[in-house]
Amino acid sequence: MSTSICSPTDAGAWVQVKKRHIWPCVYHFYREPPVIARGEGAHLFDAQGRRYLDCYSGVGVMSAGHSNPQILAAVQQQMQQLCHTTTIYLSEPVLRLSERLAELLPEGIDSFFFCASGSEANEAALLLATLATGRNEFITFENSLHGRTKAAMSATALPMWRTDPELLDNFHKAPQPTEPNCLETVERLLQNHKIAAVMFEPIQGNGGIHVMPGGFLPRLKNLCQQHETLLIADEVQTGINRTGDWLASTSFGVTPDIVTLAKALGNGFPIAVAATSSQLAQSYRKPGASTFGGNLVSAAAALAVLEYHTEHSLGNRASQLGRWLSEVLHKQLGKLSCVKEIRGRGLMVGVEIVHGDEQQTADYVTDVLEDLKDAGFLLGRTGPGRNVLTIMPPLVVEQSDxxxxxxxxxxxxxxxxE
Ligand SMILES: Cc1ncc(COP(=O)(O)O)c(C=O)c1O
Structure with missing residues (x-):
């Protein structure tokens, strides 16, 4: 029984509890934050019953919608049967999930390491690349975010997410893929170092929704092949139909050697995976396990998620709604002086705001987000200047919403x- 004396609706009191008991690195949005209590489809409800359109999906997680009955039924059934064993026993949900992923992902991506978070999946991908190539240096891109663990944070370039003062020094940074000299720098690094892998996000999410330029990825893959370097796609945020395809990389014309997925795969249940070819996976034969890797409940959820996405063609839905949203945003907001750029793919869209200097812009975006929340809309906020309004609703969202x-x-x- 909780000893808290807070009323469920008293956000101010909960903020105080948070200050006392949660590490300060875990920050929240909003000067007056709502206490979110319930979700349904594309909507969230606070403890007072106010309804919000969820335009961030818990950072790109809830693609199949909140409280999705089909997914919950599968989860409930699994929970009643068995919740957890770990990887030392055979279990049906995770093995079925591996078969289903092998069917849905591009040919040759058919061997999986399951774990519980995106950071962990990226660690696994980096480790596999080291084992497969016998090399220990990596290239990632400015403005990237790959996670919070040691290697994943070392791979990350966004300054606000590189807190550790003792990060690993075997991660080279190339300019953001949207910069004209990016591939030139990658090539030079590949020539001068023994690079195990290049890791990229097809669309930089936390970096502010930057889409790779057309033709970039095939050229990157080509360079990697010339130097026997592997290509790792971090699709933790872009994967599972967010941009219209199971993998965004495919729509940019490339099948990566290793790909990581998390977030939307479990639709709220913690599951992540590093995926590769059976041949490449052979390099990692010493024991490796994650206690929650392929947890039965999460695996049952992920299977139901994949079925739901397939049955409801959520990839097509993301493409079509995304195209429409982009057009409407350009039409209605493109003319405003504070809107610098509108960009994205599928239902992963950023509206970059500039309003005075960096600090003034950040304050302005804070006000805009607060007003949007008061009007019933919860959006994300990304970019190194925290000035990109980020729209990533559940893919089941209605166009009218x-x-x-x-x-x-x-x-x-x-x-x-004004
Ligand atoms: C592209 C990308 N990679 C990795 C991560 C880290 O995932 P997790 O928070 O599940 O460890 C994130 C989280 O936002 C992400 O967006």
Whole structure:
């Protein structure tokens, strides 16, 4: 029984509890944060019963919608039967999941290491690359985010997510893929170092929704092949139909050697995977296990997630709604002086705001997000300057709901602009 004296609806009191008991590195959005209590489809409800359109999906996780009955039924059934054993026994859900992923992912990606978070999956991918190549240096890109563990944080370039003062020095940084000299730098690094792998996000998520330029990825793959270097796609945020395909890399014309998935794979249940070819996986034969790798409940959830996405063509839905959203955003917001750029793919969209200097812009975005929340819309915030309004709703969102978001955003940007 909880000893808390807080009323469920008293956000101010919960903020105090958080200050006392949660590490300060774990920050929350909003000056007046709602206490989120319930979810349904594309909507969240706070403890007072106020309804919000969820435009961030718990950072790209809830693609199949909150409280999805089909997924919950599969989870409940598994929970009643058996919750956890770990990897030392055979169990059906995780093995079925591996078969299903092998069917859905590009040919040749058919061998899997399951774990519980995106950071952990990226660690596994980096380790496999080291074992497979006998090399221990990596290239990642400016503005990237790959996770919170030692190697994943060393791979990360976004300054705000590189807290550890003793990060590993075997991670070279190339310019952001949108920079014209990026591939040139990659080539030079490949020539001068023994690089095990290049790791990239097809669309930089936390970096502010930067989409790789057309033709970039095939050229990167080509360079890697010339230097016998592996290509790792971190699709923790872009994978599982967020951008319209199971893997965003495929739509950029490349099958990576290793790909990591997490977030939307479990639709709220913790599961992640590093995926590769059976041949490459052979390099990692010494014992390696994650206690929760392929946890039965998470695996049952992921199987149900994949079925739901397939049955409801959520990839097509993300493509079509994303195209429409982009057009409407350009039409209604493109003319506003504070809107620098609108970019993205599928339902992974960023609206970059500039309003004065960096600090003024950050403060302005804080106000915009607060007003949007008060109007019933919860958005994300990304980019090194924290100035990119980020729209990643559940893929089950209705077009009419997205139109109300664009209308509210236009109204708020206009009113604060005055
Ligand atoms: C692209 C990318 N990689 C890795 C991670 C880390 O995932 P996790 O928080 O599950 O460890 C994130 C988290 O936002 C991410 O966006």
């Amino acid at each position: 997205l139109q109300t978001l664009v209308d509210a955003l236009e109204k708020i940007l206009l009113s604060i602009n």
